[in-house]
Every structure is written in C-alpha cells, then in structure tokens.
Ligand SMILES: Cc1cc2nc3c(=O)[nH]c(=O)nc-3n(C[C@H](O)[C@H](O)[C@H](O)COP(=O)(O)O)c2cc1C
C-alpha cells in the first residue's frame with residue numbers, strides 16, 4: 001500500500017494495483033453483464049438522507065445484539081471464499097481484525113483455513129475478553145451426512161449461527177473467471193472445512209456441490225439437527241421471506257450474492273422495504289451488497305435492516321495489507337458510521353428509522369414500495 005487508505009474505494013484501487021488480475025477479477029466480478037453488481041451500489045447513491053438536528057446526541061453507540069451475541073458495530077463480514085488467495089494468513093488475519101473491531105465474521109464454508117482454527121485466532125486476538133460472534137456459512141450438500149459433518153465442525157468451533165446460502169442452485173456464471181481460466185484454487189490451497197469429508201478428494205473446491213434439488217423440507221431437516229440459529233442468505237422474494245419465517249428460520253440475509261448469482265435481480269436496498277414488511281419484525285434481516293460507506297449502513301438500518309454485511313471490501317483490504325488492512329477498513333467504516341449518526345441526529349441504531357431517508361424519484365407513482 002502506498003498511501004493510507006481513507007475509504008473503501010482506496011482499498012479497492014490498492015487491491016487492483018497489487019493483485020494478480022485473475023484474482024482481482026474473481027473478487028470484483030459478478031454474473032453475466034454484472035447489472036446487479038452495479039445496481040447494488042447505485043441504489044445507495046439514489047437514496048437520500050434527511051437528517052434531524054438539535055437532538056443532543058453527543059453520546060453515541062454502534063452496538064448491536066443478534067441472537068443474544070453482542071457486536072460493537074452493525075457491520076458484519078459477509079462470507080467470502082478463499083482468503084489465502086490474497087493473503088498468506090488468509091481467514092486467520094481476517095478473523096483477528098474482525099475480533100479487534102468487535103465485528104461479527106461469517107466464515108465461508110469455502111474458507112482456506114479450517115473454521116476451528118479461525119475461531120481460535122479470534123479468541124486469541126481478544127486476550128481473554130469475549131470475542132464477537134463467529135457465524136458459519138453453509139451450502140447444503142446433497143449428501144446429508146456431509147452437511148451434518150460441516151454443521152458439527154462449525155458447532156464444535158463455537159460458531160453462534162448458521163448462514164445457509166440458498167441462491168446457488170447452480171454456481172453463478174462469472175464470465176471474467178471463464179475468460180481468465182480461473183476454475184480452481186492454486187496448488188497448496190484447499191477448502192480446509194472439507195478435508196476428510198469425502199473419500200479421495202481432500203479439500204477440493206469440486207467437493208462443494210451446488211444443487212437444485214433442495215426444498216423447504218431440507219430447511220426443516222436442518223432445523224431438526226441443530227439448535228443454532230439459522231439464517232437464510234439469498235432470499236429475495238417477499239413470499240419466500242414469509243415462507244422462511246413459517247419454516248422457523250431465525251433470520252434472513254437479504255443478499256443477491258453481490259450480483260454473482262442471478263444477474264438483473266434488484267438491488268438489495270431496493271428490496272429491503274418489501275422484505276422488512278413481509279417478515280414484520282419477527283426475525284432480523286441483515287442486508288449485503290454494495291455497502292461501501294457509513295451512509296450506506298445508515299440507510300439500510302433506517303429501512304429496517306438489523307445489520308449489514310460487506311463482502312468485496314474485506315477482500316480488498318486483506319489483499320492490500322492483510323490483518324492491518326482489514327482492521328483499518330473496519331475502523332474507517334466505524335468512523336464514517338459514527339459521524340453519519342452524529343449528523344443525522346441519532347444516538348444509536350434504534351434511532352435509525354424510515355423518516356431519515358427519502359426516495360427522490362421513487363414517488364408513489366413509480367410503483368416502488370415506500371415505507
Ligand atoms: C470473492 C467473493 C467470494 C464469495 N464467497 C461466498 C461464499 O463462499 N459464500 C457465500 O454465501 N457468499 C459468498 N460471496 C457473497 C458475499 O457473501 C456477499 O453476499 C457479497 O459479496 C456482498 O456484496 P458486496 O461484495 O458488494 O459487499 C462471495 C463474494 C465475493 C466477492
């Protein structure tokens with residue numbers, strides 16, 4: 001890194017400058033024409049903030065509690081695969097930085113360090129104090145014993161929730177990866193959570209099966225084999241959000257996978273009011289996709305999200321300067337969030353309500369849902 005990063009954008013540029021272009025493309029890319037990738041970010045720019053003043057908010061808190069676990073900021077690290085592609089310490093570096101910031105990290109099932117080792121690194125980074133919760137992201141596997149073994153590994157590691165990604169009946173079509181011939185991890189790296197789960201293939205990316213066979217019955221089955229809170233990641237339709245609640249799911253991650261699965265779906269921010277209305281506050285909704293600024297976080301929380309997730313920014317900061325980079329990234333977002341709260345007249349996340357945002361061209365006649 002040449003200059004001190006002052007924003008997520010700086011990390012993006014720094015990562016692009018240092019990384020092998022094949023990996024830079026893997027991180028930045030999305031499905032097909034990448035229309036949804038762009039839409040996610042653009043939606044935050046379209047929505048306006050309408051602050052309140054003279055609210056006496058000199059004392060502010062960014063704390064949140066989710067499923068009984070406390071975090072010191074409403075920004076969590078969305079699951080991203082293969083951290084060792086961009087940093088030799090991989091997920092260990094990320095976990096230390098998240099722990100230092102008090103932020104929830106969602107470990108990808110496709111991590112290049114085993115979940116137990118990641119959890120241990122987070123605990124050590126907190127030197128006796130309670131680390132923030134670690135969650136585990138899961139792709140249901142056609143072989144139930146494999147899924148069960150993964151759940152057991154996550155549980156034994158002390159993970160506090162399972163994030164089940166349901167938007168991946170097939171792997172998204174990343175044309176950049178195809179063009180670059182990027183299909184697998186380089187020699188020496190593997191998906192450590194999968195080691196010894198299937199005969200003959202030790203930690204191979206190919207072991208992660210995407211399948212279109214899953215139904216709500218599989219969610220019920222998962223509900224029956226674990227006491228951990230279950231969040232579904234990738235539910236976009238309000239009817240599916242209602243179904244999720246009916247099936248006893250504990251939370252939703254409103255995500256379009258950063259535009260990496262089905263292209264041309266709406267920006268997650270645009271869907272948030274409908275999803276929040278569908279779940280009626282019965283379960284928390286975490287939004288990810290395109291969050292790059294403290295103002296973005298505030299907008300999502302104002303529209304009903306309990307927290308937001310960041311995907312690419314973490315990979316960029318990690319690629320730029322490892323653990324230090326991710327620490328700096330989370331500090332920057334914390335600073336941005338705090339000054340946005342100050343300028344909006346808010347003292348904490350509970351003060352972030354729909355009256356703080358305005359949809360300039362999203363009037364009633366546009367057909368968009370306005371809370
Ligand atoms: C490089 C990369 C790897 C990802 N790996 C996973 C994964 O293993 N599991 C998953 O559920 N989502 C994965 N995602 C999606 C993220 O969890 C998240 O939904 C998305 O990145 C959020 O959008 P943002 O990158 O604009 O913040 C990945 C995204 C990226 C960019």
Ligand SMILES: CCCCC(=O)C(=O)O
Pocket residue numbers: 081110205208257260
């Ligand atoms: C099997 C790894 C999946 C990674 C992923 O979800 C993504 O790159 O978006």
